[in-house]
Amino acid sequence: MSDTGLIVTNAHVVSSTTPVQMHNGDVYEASIKDIDKKSDIATIKINPQLPVLLLGHSADLRPGEFVVAIGSPFALQNTVTTGIVSTAQRDGKELGIRDSDMDYIQTDAIINYGNSGGPLVNLDGEVIGINTLKVAAGISFAIPSDRITRFLNESLDKHSKGGSIKKRFIGIRMLTITPALVEELKQQNPDFPDVASGIYVHEVVPHSPAQKGGIRDGDIIVKLNDDETELGGKSTAVASYHNTTVYDEQCPCQTYSLNFDGWTMETLALTHSPPCDLEVGT
Numbered sequence: 001m002s003d004t005g006l007i008v009t010n011a012h013v014v015s016s017t018t019p020v021q022m023h024n025g026d027v028y029e030a031s032i033k034d035i036d037k038k039s040d041i042a043t044i045k046i047n048p049q050l051p052v053l054l055l056g057h058s059a060d061l062r063p064g065e066f067v068v069a070i071g072s073p074f075a076l077q078n079t080v081t082t083g084i085v086s087t088a089q090r091d092g093k094e095l096g097i098r099d100s101d102m103d104y105i106q107t108d109a110i111i112n113y114g115n116s117g118g119p120l121v122n123l124d125g126e127v128i129g130i131n132t133l134k135v136a137a138g139i140s141f142a143i144p145s146d147r148i149t150r151f152l153n154e155s156l157d158k159h160s161k162g163g164s165i166k167k168r169f170i171g172i173r174m175l176t177i178t179p180a181l182v183e184e185l186k187q188q189n190p191d192f193p194d195v196a197s198g199i200y201v202h203e204v205v206p207h208s209p210a211q212k213g214g215i216r217d218g219d220i221i222v223k224l225n226d227d228e229t230e231l232g233g234k235s236t237a238v239a240s241y242h243n244t245t246v247y248d249e250q251c252p253c254q255t256y257s258l259n260f261d262g263w264t265m266e267t268l269a270l271t272h273s274p275p276c277d278l279e280v281g282t
Helices: 145-161 179-188
Strands: 006-009 018-021 027-036 041-045 066-071 079-091 103-107 119-122 127-136 139-144 172-176 199-204 220-224 244-248 251-261 264-268 276-279
Touching (some): 079 139, 103 127, 139 145
Antiparallel strands (some): 006 041, 103 139, 220 244, 264 276
């Protein structure tokens, strides 16, 4: 990822002593710089300067785009396979990964044991993912480059502050409100409110601050800081603002607000009492 010898790979392929073998046969001992086992991303460092690949933007990926997977399956070095993007966002829970918050890139490029940690590259030569797992031949998955970029930024921020980063967590899985989604939900429930923007709470994580605070499946978050906004489906955005107004599916005429104060979420629900203080998970 940098010409100073910083390498990004899968967390599950690194250990306390990880040798890195170059294509010319040279072997170097790598030190682990940062690791996130839940996201399965790690950075390691070796001394030699290296050529680098640029990170692309996985958000720009569309189904049908051609991609190239590079790795060493079964220790066969410098193996390249090709395929297309089957879907740009495959929820990890669909793959049986419990409590996953990852949307993987699905591709039909063949990967096998030994491909893990290698790059998935677009036709512009940009890394748009890290090859991570497969379900069957032609059904493979990669961690998107935008998630890698977020990990790298958090790692840089953590090291610059000399400490660890606390990740804000509310505990909701969401869909961005679109006209098509509203139309579909109105077919299921004619009383579904007419909303033009916001996020639809698809699922509330059990035992999460959101569940304890009264948010339920089917609620719609429509405002941040008393300002109607398109939230883009990012749960991290919700934890960064105050006075979030929510339509409650079970009582559409009522709203309630979420107020964040440091690492405490104070929830006042008009349809629930009494108000309670909740610690936001990290």
